[in-house]
Amino acid sequence: xxxxxxxxxxxxxxxxxxxxxxxxxxxxxxxxxxxxxxxxxxxxxxxxxxxxxxxxxxxxxxxxxxxxxxxxxxxxxxxxxxxxxxxxxxxxxxxxxxxxxxxxxxxxxxxxxxxxxxxxxxxxxxxxxxxxxxxxxxxxxxxx
Amino acid sequence: xxxxxxxxxxxxxxxxxxxxxxxxxxxxxxxxxxxxxxxxxxxxxxxxxxxxxxxxxxxxxxxxxxxxxxxxxxxxxxxxxxxxxxxxxxxxxxxxxxxxxxxxxxxxxxxxxxxxxxxxxxxxxxxxxxxxxxxxxxxxxxxx
DNA sequence: TTAAATTAAATTGCGCACAATTTAATTATT
DNA sequence: AATAATTAAATTGTGCGCAATTTAATTTAA
Numbered sequence: 001x002x003x004x005x006x007x008x009x010x011x012x013x014x015x016x017x018x019x020x021x022x023x024x025x026x027x028x029x030x031x032x033x034x035x036x037x038x039x040x041x042x043x044x045x046x047x048x049x050x051x052x053x054x055x056x057x058x059x060x061x062x063x064x065x066x067x068x069x070x071x072x073x074x075x076x077x078x079x080x081x082x083x084x085x086x087x088x089x090x091x092x093x094x095x096x097x098x099x100x101x102x103x104x105x106x107x108x109x110x111x112x113x114x115x116x117x118x119x120x121x122x123x124x125x126x127x128x129x130x131x132x133x134x135x136x137x138x139x140x141x142x143x144x
Numbered sequence: 145x146x147x148x149x150x151x152x153x154x155x156x157x158x159x160x161x162x163x164x165x166x167x168x169x170x171x172x173x174x175x176x177x178x179x180x181x182x183x184x185x186x187x188x189x190x191x192x193x194x195x196x197x198x199x200x201x202x203x204x205x206x207x208x209x210x211x212x213x214x215x216x217x218x219x220x221x222x223x224x225x226x227x228x229x230x231x232x233x234x235x236x237x238x239x240x241x242x243x244x245x246x247x248x249x250x251x252x253x254x255x256x257x258x259x260x261x262x263x264x265x266x267x268x269x270x271x272x273x274x275x276x277x278x279x280x281x282x283x284x285x286x287x288x
Numbered sequence: 289t290t291a292a293a294t295t296a297a298a299t300t301g302c303g304c305a306c307a308a309t310t311t312a313a314t315t316a317t318t
Numbered sequence: 319a320a321t322a323a324t325t326a327a328a329t330t331g332t333g334c335g336c337a338a339t340t341t342a343a344t345t346t347a348a
Contacts, residue, residue: 006258007251009190009206013265013272014168014183016279019208021165022335023286024158029336039158040304046153056327062153064163067327069305076303093313093326107151114150121157123285128157131282134275135160141267142167166305173306184334200297211297213335220333237296237343 027120031113035106041077042110044070048083048099049107055088056095082106171264175257179250185221186254188214192227192243193251199232200239226250 009015025039032042040063047054047062054062056070065073074097077083082103088094121128153159169183176186184207191198191206198206200214209217218241221227226247232238265272 007190007255008194009187011258012190013276014165014172014261015187016276016283017161017168018165018183020279020283020286021158021162022208023283024161026336027286028158038303039162043153043159046151046156050152057325064166065304066306068307068329071328073304087327091314091326095327111151114155117158121282121286123282127278127282127285131278132157132160134271134278135164138265138267138271138275139160139164139167141271142164142171142265170306182333201295209334210336212299212337215298217334231297235296235344239297 024117024121028113028117031116035109036080037077037082037106040065040069040073041082042113044073044077044097045082045103045106045110048097048103052099053096056097059097077103168261168265172257172261175260179253180224181221181226181250184209184213184217185226186257188217188221188241189226189247189250189254192241192247196243197240200229200241203241221247 005011028039028042032039037045043063044059047059056067056074059074060066060070063070074083074085078085081100084098084100085095086098088096118128123131149155172183172186176183181189187207188203191203200211200218203218204210204214207214218227218229222229225244227241227243229239229241232240262272267275
């Protein structure tokens with residue numbers, strides 16, 4: 001019987017998760033290219049489609065991203081015309097992010113993406129649910 | 145009963161995977177800082193500890209990375225003294241990557257990391273196995 | 289055996305992701 | 319009211335990650 005080698009790639013937990021995340025994001029790419037946004041930008045847009053006018057901090061809390069990532073990302077979304085960034089009158093430190101009309105309309109174009117991705121992944125609902133539940137369970141543990 | 149919203153963040157599959165990968169890599173960081181490598185560099189070192197002298201292509205196949213990522217990464221590992229890159233005599237297009245003594249010795253310093261990470265994650269063996277199996281299952285499906 | 293096609297790595301360019309620092313505004317203290 | 323502490327975003331710097339192109343070596347075909 002072979003020894004257990006904790007430093008072998010095949011025995012790593014994080015590696016397959018890291019790979020699968022990259023691979024799935026890669027599958028998104030052709031669909032997202034069509035609407036001219038990246039995966040990270042898509043996440044930001046989803047957050048704003050759910051609730052418009054959030055601050056940079058609030059977006060970051062939902063996506064686990066900091067201002068070092070979000071500031072330039074939001075500027076790119078702004079230069080594409082999907083959002084505008086406005087400093088709050090009551091507190092000039094705070095920047096709120098608002099959807100433009102174009103940014104709002106993008107949701108209609110994006111709404112086919114989840115279905116297309118489901119076809120792309122071609123997983124059973126059980127597999128999907130199992131994965132989501134397991135990952136969520138771990139995530140909750142890590143972040144407690 | 146609420147409608148199902150395919151564009152809501154909470155209904156995304158990839159997002160929690162992407163977050164969990166980032167979070168776990170973040171937990172590795174303090175341990176990897178001690179031996180002065182990044183997570184990606186750690187993956188490359190694990191590959192080389194398993195089999196020394198692989199080509200850039202072979203490392204890339206194992207880690208799902210291309211030369212655009214690996215060439216600069218390997219140069220950084222080389223400048224730290226952990227590997228050396230040598231073009232093959234028989235085929236000058238091919239670059240082989242070899243561990244230096246320092247690179248080989250690093251394995252002894254790294255071997256406590258998996259255990260420390262397991263403590264950090266504080267997951268039951270069942271959780272770990274469940275996650276790994278589910279992720280591997282999906283990964284196999286995606287890459288067929 | 290020269291020309292064409294292929295291959296491996298390197299390069300270029302862009303967009304994250306994050307640590308650390310800076311800037312500017314606000315709030316809390318003295 | 320002036321100072322100190324805190325806060326939000328922006329900035330700086332480093333290192334991926336990947337698409338697209340380039341360079342150089344090798345192989346295949348004409």
